[in-house]
Structure formats: C-alpha cells, structure tokens
Amino acid sequence: MLARLIESVELAPEVRHFVFEAEGPDRLEFVPGQFVSLSAEVGGRTITRAYSLASAPGDGNRFELCLNRVPEGVFSGPLFQMKPGQTLEMKPPLGMFVLRQPPRDSLFIATGTGIAPFRSMLRAHLREGSPAFTLLFGVRYESHLMYRREFEEMAQKFSHFRFWPVLSRPEPGWMGRTGHVQAHLEEALGGRCDVDVYLCGLKAMVDDVRRILKGRGFDRKQIFYEKYD
Numbered sequence: 001m002l003a004r005l006i007e008s009v010e011l012a013p014e015v016r017h018f019v020f021e022a023e024g025p026d027r028l029e030f031v032p033g034q035f036v037s038l039s040a041e042v043g044g045r046t047i048t049r050a051y052s053l054a055s056a057p058g059d060g061n062r063f064e065l066c067l068n069r070v071p072e073g074v075f076s077g078p079l080f081q082m083k084p085g086q087t088l089e090m091k092p093p094l095g096m097f098v099l100r101q102p103p104r105d106s107l108f109i110a111t112g113t114g115i116a117p118f119r120s121m122l123r124a125h126l127r128e129g130s131p132a133f134t135l136l137f138g139v140r141y142e143s144h145l146m147y148r149r150e151f152e153e154m155a156q157k158f159s160h161f162r163f164w165p166v167l168s169r170p171e172p173g174w175m176g177r178t179g180h181v182q183a184h185l186e187e188a189l190g191g192r193c194d195v196d197v198y199l200c201g202l203k204a205m206v207d208d209v210r211r212i213l214k215g216r217g218f219d220r221k222q223i224f225y226e227k228y229d
C-alpha cells in the first residue's frame with residue numbers, strides 16, 4: 001500500500017505532525033495505539049521504520065503521525081524532507097499497545113513523540129462516562145509540549161481527565177511540574193494500585209517506570225508499553 005503525504009506542520013523544534021492518506025482503502029482500519037510501518041529506499045537500501053498513529057480512527061483513509069528528526073537518523077531525516085504529494089510504501093496498522101477491554105482508569109506516561117498513541121487513544125476514548133485518564137507528558141522544554149492546547153481543552157471539558165506536563169529543563173517562569181516523569185508517578189497514582197499504566201517513549205523511561213511499578217506491587221498485566229528504541 002502507498003501512503004501519500006498531504007501536509008506536515010512543525011509542532012516543536014525538530015518535531016512535525018504529518019498527515020498522510022493511505023492509497024487504496026476507503027477507510028484505514030486500526031485500533032488507537034497501533035502503528036504503521038513505512039518503507040523507502042535510502043542510499044540504495046530499503047529501510048523500514050514503525051510510527052504510532054497519532055490520529056483516531058474514523059477519518060477515512062487519512063492518518064496522522066508525530067515524528068521527531070533523530071540526529072543522523074537514517075529514515076527520519078528523509079521523512080522530514082518529504083513534500084506534499086510524495087509517497088512511501090506502508091504496511092497496514094499493527095500492534096498490541098492498545099487499551100485493555102473494557103478500559104479501566106488509566107495512567108498514560110509519554111516522553112517526546114511517545115505522545116502519539118495517547119493522542120489517538122484520548123481522541124477515541126475520552127468522553128462522558130469513560131474511565132478516568134491521567135496523561136503525564138515529559139519533554140525537555142515548554143516549546144516541546146506537542147498538542148498542548150488540545151490536551152488542555154480536553155482537561156477543561158472533562159473533569160475525569162488530568163493533563164500533567166513535566167519539563168526536565170524548564171526555562172525561568174515555568175510554574176508547572178519539573179524533573180522526570182518518574183518523580184510524579186506516586187502523586188499521579190494517588191495511592192491506587194487498581195489502575196492500568198501505559199508507557200510510551202524511549203527505553204530508559206519505560207524500563208525505569210516499569211521497575212518502580214513492579215516494586216510497588218503492580219501486576220505485569222496492568223502495565224502496557226511501547227518502546228521506540
């Protein structure tokens with residue numbers, strides 16, 4: 001299947017939001033949290049990389065991704081050079097990083113572009129009567145808080161959704177949470193052990209939070225994760 005780029009916009013330094021259209025199907029079927037595999041020829045070799053869907057299902061054959069340009073990255077560099085109308089090979093959505101059914105009160109923890117699957121899940125599942133969700137979102141700088149307005153609006157609209165941005169390198173003037181997401185885990189859990197925890201981002205954060213949760217007696221079946229590296 002081919003994916004045609006419709007547009008891409010800068011979300012933060014070295015991070016862009018991409019809108020693609022899958023050529024062929026009228027509707028791209030997927031479950032929030034899943035990823036697509038994109039492939040292209042780079043330097044004479046076929047390179048394939050996975051990217052979480054950042055949009056919710058239901059927008060026909062359109063889908064959205066949130067990508068950062070990895071320094072010296074083989075694939076993300078060329079992706080950032082793509083112009084609207086250009087195409088890439090794609091494989092249909094796959095992956096097990098999806099909300100448990102039925103969903104329970106959950107804590108979502110993202111760092112960087114690990115926010116993508118949570119945007120999809122929240123857009124699809126957050127509504128009156130849904131379980132309570134907390135999103136702990138860690139980035140370095142305030143300007144890296146992708147989709148901040150959207151999450152703030154969700155938090156204003158739904159009292160059972162909490163959006164907690166965390167900056168590891170806050171500039172003067174930032175009055176919010178600081179440090180690593182791990183430092184805010186206890187407060188987000190509020191003493192509860194009956195919530196599911198979903199983690200997405202780089203290995204270091206995912207492994208560290210899993211270790212803390214296991215130490216707190218969390219069952220491995222309550223912990224869901226996707227590692228990007």
Ligand SMILES: Cc1cc2nc3c(=O)[nH]c(=O)nc-3n(C[C@H](O)[C@H](O)[C@H](O)COP(=O)(O)OP(=O)(O)OC[C@H]3O[C@@H](n4cnc5c(N)ncnc54)[C@H](O)[C@@H]3O)c2cc1C
Pocket residue numbers: 035049050051052053065066067068070072073074075076077112113114116226227228229
């Ligand atoms: C299931 C899955 C879903 C993913 N979803 C996304 C997504 O939604 N958005 C996204 O930007 N990336 C995502 N990734 C990472 C993506 O697949 C690539 O690894 C990333 O774009 C780097 O590829 P590259 O060829 O440019 O870098 P390479 O030349 O392969 O170099 C990779 C180096 O960059 C590191 N790295 C990998 N991913 C990142 C990252 N996101 N930020 C910083 N360093 C990184 C690796 O540890 C490695 O050292 C996902 C990975 C997986 C496995």
